[in-house]
Amino acid sequence: TIFSGGVVVVPSKFNALDFWSTVEAHHVTWYTAVPTIHQALLHRAQRKAGSRAISVARKNLRFIRSCSAPFSPDALIDMEETFGVPVLEAYGMTEAAHQVASTPMTGKRVPGSVGIGTGVSIAIMDKYGNFELPGVTGEVVIKGGNVTLGYEDNPEANESCFTNGWFRTGDQGVMDSGGYLRLVGRLKEIIIRSGENISPREIDETLLAHPAVTEAVAFAVPNSTHGEEPSAAVVVSVPIKASELVAFCREHLASYKCPKIIHIVDEIPRTATGKIQRRMVSASLA
Template sequence: MNTDAQELQSPPSPSTVKDILDLADPSHIAIIATDGPVLTYGDLKRQVDSLADKLNSIGIGQEDRVAIILPNGVEHIVSFLAVIAAGATAAPLNPAFTKEEFRFCLEDAGARVLISSIEKIEALEAILPESMIAIVTGLDDDGQVSFTSSASETGPRMVQPSSTDDVALVLHTSGTTSRPKRVPLSHRNLVVSAQNIVETYELTAKDVSLCVMPLFHIHGLVASTLATLISGGVVVVPAKFNALDFWPAVEAHHVTWYSAVPTMHQALLHRAKRNAGSEAIAIAKRNLRFIRSCSAPFPPETLIDMEETFAVPVLEAYGMTEAAHQVASNPLGSGKRVPGSVGIGTGVSIAIMDQDGNIEPAGVTGEVVIKGENITLGYEDNPDANRNSFTDGWFRTGDQGVLDSEGYLRLVGRLKEIIIRSGEKISPQEIDETLLAHPAVAGAVAFGVPSSTHGEVPRAAVVLRAPVKAAELVAYCRAHLAAFKCPKVIHIVDEIPRSATGKVQRRVVSAAFA
């Protein structure tokens, strides 16, 4: 797609997610599926409005939750925007979840509707409640997104326009407990975060993003997709990340930027450097304005190597689900970039707090705390988590960091025991409980260990009550947990270290096996 001949102008700023398409120029290209249709903003709005009307006609609107289980593609984007346009709340889920994980998330979110493929709906039929409305989606022969509902239409439902405080999106994020916490994000949260991204990277209608992050993840939804749509630009959507197909897509669609986790960047860098004189390097230089990295720590030496190889700025950022994604970023253009730092606050106030709730001066390490209009007002139905996560209006991230005198944030560790594998948060307690359900396991503790590929990967140590091979326990985890959560290595030990109060000393075990 070549935009040089077009006079492209960014649309006005929206107040709600629905406003994004209402304010866009209908003639501009919005979505390009690498293996599917090309949609203008007008096409996208028509398809979104059609599904929104269908949802309203079967009685879905305000305060209803609609689960979405789809791979990346036009169908996912249309479904997500249509649920919100209908006045309801979108609840996208990871298609790689097990049935047990789907059951929990669907029940916990209170989903009334499930939008998915016929294959996935049939596979989940046994766990879906009878009251669940299933909507099958796919592409028809004309490349249009089609929707078939299991519910009868009851006529138009009067839907009040969404306000900025209405919940548009709910996501589950792993916490220090075994079950994920439910994070509600309002229209204001999403729009403010997306606009912060637009301003940080100076996005315009001439920009083209390549969305390689999954659309069930806040990173893919807000950074790659909503921010691009707010700017009036183009989102190119492959079905999944593939290092072999990546650069041909950049060249074919004149991609100007992409955002990904370090694992993906490293795969692209490795392939480019392995093939001397790689066309990838020339493609990057011809097309990309910048590369963004977020959702997991990026080794400074790799970041510098990437900048030197592709000759474009590589900007490390800091984000989380509770902040509707972006919190901080290294700046573009004349601003200083600091390898090893996640940059400065982007429309977000950042401070360092001690354990007693006092704000620390620059140069002192403590817990990273944040304030801003993009931050959730609190977890749903979880007063304990809210009590522990908010202090004097500051959200406590659980990350340890230090601010320098110029406001650049460097992350140095985590107070919470979450494992982050390629940007995906994993609760070690969830792995513990899965292993403890095995009849041969008397004790279990999961922990993270450093990985040059994924940043961090889960492992576990177990005490046995009956003989069993570690490989059998790995297979047991795979049967009950999504693949990215499963430890590939399980150590069989005589005992698990505990504190005087009986608490498992997870970090002691991690240090022993790291």
């Protein structure tokens, strides 16, 4: 933004009541936020047909960016239809200063994908350092001028995080033949139940497909028989029983992937940057 001659507007804090006044006052052309904020703005805008929020968005915005957590494809489409601009999902990390991939402004759209590489090369690698073919899940690796060359005074991390010049992100993902990346989850957060690997993100996406669910996060809980069992926490927009959500999961997931317990909560714990840490959620519900 600064390189192109733009201005960055940083509100002191998020407030859905005056958000659109800020957009209008500063002639904001796009904004970036986590899904929680998008959902709050969307729900408020939809309370009244033709609300001021919608008119301000359509007059000023070129696009909306979403990052740091999975965004329900249905909610994404709802936002695009309500505000009249494309919603671009993005993937970034500090080591890539900052963006790795993004949905392109024009061209192919792939629901559930974080798009294609933006200034970096992206590949999928197995644990032995071999590249995977399109459609095969593995670790996301990146290479480019904006990717860190290493960690200062941490030779062990440098050895484990780089393979033949590629930075190993620690994220599990899969790419299609067109280079579109879909994240599966953090390698360290994979749930292992009786030797079966379960992607918590797959459970997240299943729960987010339910119309009552606005946020979802799955995580592992210890189990004496299976080692670990999947569990989940959700935020809902209308009253619903946890048992109904468990039944919904059973309709859309293999039985061993289904969470046995789903916690309905007011909010999901996040880091200061808005990211969800599954271990943090698990600890808060233990």
